Amino acid sequence: MNNNEKNTEELKSGETKSLNFLEAIIEEDIKNTKHGGRVHTRFPPEPNGYLHIGHAKSICLNFGLAEKYSGKCNLRFDDTNPTKEEKEYVNSIMEDVRWLGFDWEDRLYYASDYFDRLYEWAVKLIREGKAYVDDQPSELISEQRGVPTRPGIDSPFRNRSINENMELFLKMKNGEFADGSRVLRGKVDMASPNMHMRDPVLYRILHASHHRTGDKWCIYPMYDFTHGQSDYLEGITHSICTLEFEIHRPLYDWFLDNLIETEYRPRQYEFARLNLSYTVMSKRKLLELVNDGLVNGWDDPRMPTVSGLRRRGYTPDSIRNFADRIGIAKRENVIDVGLLEFSVREHLNKIAPRIFAVLNPLKVIITNYPDGQVENLDLEINPEDPEMGSRVVPFSKEIYIEQDDFMEDPPKKFFRLGPGREVRLKGAYIIKCKDFKKDKNGKITELYCTYDPDTKSGTGSQRKVKSTLHWVSADHALDAEVRLYDRLFKNEFPDEVEDENKDFKSNLNPDSLKIITGKVEPSVKEAKALDKFQFQRLGYFCVDPDSTSEKLVFNRTVPLRDSWAKKNK
Ligand code: ATP
Ligand code: MG
Numbered sequence: 001m002n003n004n005e006k007n008t009e010e011l012k013s014g015e016t017k018s019l020n021f022l023e024a025i026i027e028e029d030i031k032n033t034k035h036g037g038r039v040h041t042r043f044p045p046e047p048n049g050y051l052h053i054g055h056a057k058s059i060c061l062n063f064g065l066a067e068k069y070s071g072k073c074n075l076r077f078d079d080t081n082p083t084k085e086e087k088e089y090v091n092s093i094m095e096d097v098r099w100l101g102f103d104w105e106d107r108l109y110y111a112s113d114y115f116d117r118l119y120e121w122a123v124k125l126i127r128e129g130k131a132y133v134d135d136q137p138s139e140l141i142s143e144q145r146g147v148p149t150r151p152g153i154d155s156p157f158r159n160r161s162i163n164e165n166m167e168l169f170l171k172m173k174n175g176e177f178a179d180g181s182r183v184l185r186g187k188v189d190m191a192s193p194n195m196h197m198r199d200p201v202l203y204r205i206l207h208a209s210h211h212r213t214g215d216k217w218c219i220y221p222m223y224d225f226t227h228g229q230s231d232y233l234e235g236i237t238h239s240i241c242t243l244e245f246e247i248h249r250p251l252y253d254w255f256l257d258n259l260i261e262t263e264y265r266p267r268q269y270e271f272a273r274l275n276l277s278y279t280v281m282s283k284r285k286l287l288e289l290v291n292d293g294l295v296n297g298w299d300d301p302r303m304p305t306v307s308g309l310r311r312r313g314y315t316p317d318s319i320r321n322f323a324d325r326i327g328i329a330k331r332e333n334v335i336d337v338g339l340l341e342f343s344v345r346e347h348l349n350k351i352a353p354r355i356f357a358v359l360n361p362l363k364v365i366i367t368n369y370p371d372g373q374v375e376n377l378d379l380e381i382n383p384e385d386p387e388m389g390s391r392v393v394p395f396s397k398e399i400y401i402e403q404d405d406f407m408e409d410p411p412k413k414f415f416r417l418g419p420g421r422e423v424r425l426k427g428a429y430i431i432k433c434k435d436f437k438k439d440k441n442g443k444i445t446e447l448y449c450t451y452d453p454d455t456k457s458g459t460g461s462q463r464k465v466k467s468t469l470h471w472v473s474a475d476h477a478l479d480a481e482v483r484l485y486d487r488l489f490k491n492e493f494p495d496e497v498e499d500e501n502k503d504f505k506s507n508l509n510p511d512s513l514k515i516i517t518g519k520v521e522p523s524v525k526e527a528k529a530l531d532k533f534q535f536q537r538l539g540y541f542c543v544d545p546d547s548t549s550e551k552l553v554f555n556r557t558v559p560l561r562d563s564w565a566k567k568n569k
Contacts, residue, residue: 008336011325020328022061022269026069026238035237035264039071042236043097044111044227046078047089047211049283050298050305051096053319053340054274060323061271062240063102074234075104079112080226082210090211092298096306101316107234111226112212114233118221119173121229121259122184122202126165130258131202132158133168134185138201141183144190145198151191152198158187172205175218179205184219188254196251200224228252229259231266239266242273243332272329278337278487278564279304280494280504294508295488301544301555302488302512312485313532313542313557315351318344337487338565341558348532348540348557353381353388356426356470357535357554359482359518361400363474364447366431369397374473377457379427382534391523395428398474400519405469406447408436415466417447424468426536430455470536477519480552483544484514487564520552532557 019027030037041062045055066073075097077090097104125131134141134157144153160168172182184203192198202225207218231239239252249268256265275281280289281304289295289303298305301312309319322343326335375395381388401417410418417423422432428451435448455461491507499506524533529545539559547553 008339011339012342021330022065022238022240022271022328023068025269026065029237030069038235038237039066039069040073040235040237041066041071041240042074042076042109042231042234044076044078044230044241045093046081046084047086047093048081048084049089049287050092050303050307052281052283052286052306053276053279053304053309053322054281056096056100056306056319057274057323057326058240058242059097059100059102060320061328063097064323065238065240071237072107073102073104074107074109074236076109076111076230076234078223078227079110079210079212080221080223082206082208082220087211092307096310099310099316100306100319109230109234110212111221111230112210114226114230115213115217115221117233118226118229121255122169122221122225123166124259125186125202126169126184127162128258129162130187131184132160132165132187133172133182134158134199135182138180138183141185141201145195148193148195154190155185155199158190158199169203172203172219173217175207177205179207181205186225186254188251194247194250196224196248197254200251224248224251225255228255228266228268231268232256232260232264235264236266239268241268241270243270243330244273246270270330272332274326275332275334276304276337276340277334277492278489278494280489285504288505292505294505301483301485304488310530311542311544312555313348313530313540314344315347315532318347321347334493338562341562345540345558345560348534350384351382352532352534352540353391354379354383354534354536355391355521355524356393356472357480357482357518357520357533357538357541358400358402358470358472358477359484359516359535359538360403361472361519362403362406362444362447364399364401364431364449364471366397366399366449366451367434368450371397373397374476375428377427393427393521393523394473394476395425396473396475399425399471400474400477401425401447401469401471403444406433406436406444408444416469417449417467422465424455424457424465425471426468427457428471429453429457430461430463430465470538472519472521474519476522478522478525478552480518480520480524480554482516482518482541483553483555484516485556486512486514488512518554520554524552525549527552534560 043059043062063073134155146152183201185199189197201222203219206220209215252268299307299311322340376392377395378390379393381391405416407418417433424430431449431451433449437446439445455463489507490509494504494507527543529543532542535541540557541554544553544555
């Protein structure tokens with residue numbers, strides 16, 4: 001076992017964990033009645049794509065901490081960039097957070113709600129000589145910032161008078177300047193070893209319509225100038241973000257120190273983002289897969305998006321359990337995607353009704369079974385949960401079993417069906433294979449078996465055989481399209497490419513979707529979109545929203561066992 005595998009095994013066992021570092025901080029703060037013992041977090045997505053499993057981790061963390069410490073968690077759209085954000089994304093994000101089981105109650109906010117306040121704060125900084133309008137193009141500004149080891153070069157506009165700055169900023173706001181021609185910068189520290197402190201840009205000019213403020217503004221605040229102040233306005237106590245923002249924290253604090261008079265301050269904490277093997281997580285890359293038609297939209301069941309996982313058959317419980325299991329860390333790491341699959345298997349095992357489905361049908365004719373007879377067998381829905389009761393499964397003279405449950409010339413260890421061999425049909429009888437038929441290509445097309453009427457399941461029959469097969473009655477089974485999904489990438493780390501002219505897309509798994517027509521037992525006729533089932537001996541499946549009463553469509557969520565773990569050994 002390598003380290004990663006050892007880790008995965010430990011995480012599966014779900015041993016009780018001690019407090020994570022954020023819980024420890026919060027408990028200490030509560031003990032010291034910091035913020036009067038209040039806990040208030042927020043989840044701040046940028047509405048420029050659909051949420052993915054990494055966001056789900058952040059949602060579980062922020063809403064989870066609020067829940068645990070009787071606090072509150074806000075949903076806040078970080079919509080400072082008018083050009084990339086769309087209403088569709090806002091709606092999908094709300095749907096996904098709710099589906100995961102969290103509630104922001106009446107605390108839905110948009111950073112754009114604060115544009116007026118932010119503008120006033122920018123004016124305050126100008127008045128106090130702490131911000132200036134720079135007329136230089138952005139390339140020159142970056143060039144002058146230089147490198148961390150040497151101080152940067154001051155802009156020639158750094159020492160403009162307060163009056164001139166006030167006038168120019170007003171003109172920026174009034175739309176008198178072209179996009180990119182000027183910016184407002186904080187006068188912080190051009191010699192700081194932290195590049196974010198070298199006179200950061202606070203406002204840029206963008207003549208673009210905003211999904212909420214329309215054409216009211218043609219200057220927009222930058223993320224850094226928005227985030228901490230938004231936290232402040234909402235009374236956030238613990239502002240939790242991912243590690244890449246650690247280096248922004250001094251700036252987060254600089255703005256609050258220079259703008260806020262009250263003693264109350266939100267404080268930023270950083271944790272390691274979730275990375276998953278066999279998965280790309282950045283919204284930019286996910287958008288590329290959608291736009292290039294490499295997947296069927298954001299909710300393609302192969303996508304690591306919350307909507308993709310939902311359509312794949314994941315449950316909110318399984319995602320929350322996964323987030324809980326992996327916990328939070330302060331250092332970057334990669335979690336085995338097998339652990340996510342384990343979590344959904346574990347939950348579906350408890351809740352999914354069992355049914356019979358045959359994906360590669362082989363017809364079996366039971367020669368001594370009466371013509372036209374049908375027995376309605378009562379079969380258990382879920383052995384893990386007897387309260388789920390039973391279902392009726394018809395049995396008749398002609399049935400289907402899986403092609404690979406029969407071998408013409410089976411090796412010793414193969415206990416399923418072969419000439420002269422016996423198996424039990426689950427919930428029905430023991431049958432014996434007497435003969436078979438092949439087509440001209442050598443493919444087995446039909447089996448001829450006899451059944452033993454004294455071996456009916458549930459009647460106390462003593463006879464035991466080594467193998468039990470699932471089956472469906474040929475006359476009663478329904479056809480179903482079955483979409484066999486597999487991992488979207490064949491490479492454990494999709495961003496690693498051998499050839500520098502290639503990118504992550506060259507690591508797509510060509511076999512990530514196989515569509516077949518199978519046979520399912522008739523009890524699923526009325527199943528609704530996203531209903532989940534265990535196809536016995538095969539895996540977990542759910543009804544795709546494309547499914548209709550004329551044409552059933554199922555998605556494979558996961559096979560019963562982790563086939564990738566074996567492959568990699
Ligand atoms: P991406 O880099 O995937 O596009 P992002 O960080 O730009 O994501 P945001 O919408 O800004 O996406 O993120 C909203 C919140 O979700 C932020 O607090 C961010 O830190 C958190 N988040 C984003 N990706 C992850 C991840 N992989 N693991 C944990 N939290 C994440
Ligand atoms: Mg972002």
